[in-house]
């Protein structure tokens with residue numbers, strides 16, 4: 001699914017936000033953990049099953065509120081192959097719920113290896129079809145600081161399979177300026193990267209965006225505004241709202257004048273909302289749903305997506 005599909009889902013839900021699925025076992029409510037540990041032991045298998053059940057419960061509660069989910073690979077990799085299996089099952093479950101899936105993998109490597117990553121994460125055909133793939137995500141995040149040959153193999157798969165990518169341009173973390181805000185040529189490194197991403201995407205879809213999107217953190221609103229002006233054909237993923245301090249006022253700059261072209265991520269503030277209700281976690285679905293609705297309405301104060 002391309003950015004056209006994502007934009008349509010955003011318009012249908014009237015909500016330009018994505019719920020991050022970054023599940024540490026300690027974020028999983030006790031009743032789920034207890035049951036899984038009783039069945040599978042306090043093992044990686046038990047933890048992986050608990051994470052899967054938590055993810056499914058969150059998606060059940062959120063699927064008519066948010067258009068997309070973003071599972072972050074690190075939280076699955078740390079559980080070994082069982083975690084990767086949960087990643088695959090989570091993506092399949094999300095698709096069953098009509099959710100667009102951004103697999104947050106932040107990969108970047110030489111062309112031949114990038115091409116294997118691209119098939120694995122964006123391909124879904126399995127053995128016996130032309131493209132050997134497994135995870136079947138709609139979109140992935142990439143670290144393109146190795147250059148265009150590390151991104152192009154993904155764009156080839158995107159064009160063949162109607163999918164898309166987000167390439168890191170200006171990240172949300174406190175250290176992002178150490179390299180990204182260093183002078184380069186007539187501008188700064190993140191601007192050079194932004195210009196490259198804008199160019200790499202090629203042809204635009206129905207809503208005017210190429211398949212090559214950009215990650216631009218909510219925590220740097222001035223850069224966000226600058227990049228929106230420099231990159232009119234690029235769809236933005238905006239992490240850093242909520243737990244990292246980014247606000248609705250900050251993220252408004254990511255959108256085009258007609259409220260298109262961006263999606264704002266929140267992970268911990270939705271997943272862990274139950275930890276703030278003062279209850280035992282059996283209300284985690286209601287808590288996540290309320291947090292997601294509050295985020296939608298908060299951003300809606302500044303952005304009219306029509």
Ligand SMILES: O=C(O)c1cc(=O)[nH]c(=O)n1[C@@H]1O[C@H](COP(=O)(O)O)[C@@H](O)[C@H]1O
Nearest residue numbers: 072141171172215217239243244266267268
């Ligand atoms: O690519 C990303 O999604 C990403 C880029 C970035 O610059 N900053 C950033 O926080 N992220 C991811 O966005 C999510 C933010 O999580 P919360 O801070 O809990 O909302 C995590 O999965 C991060 O890995």
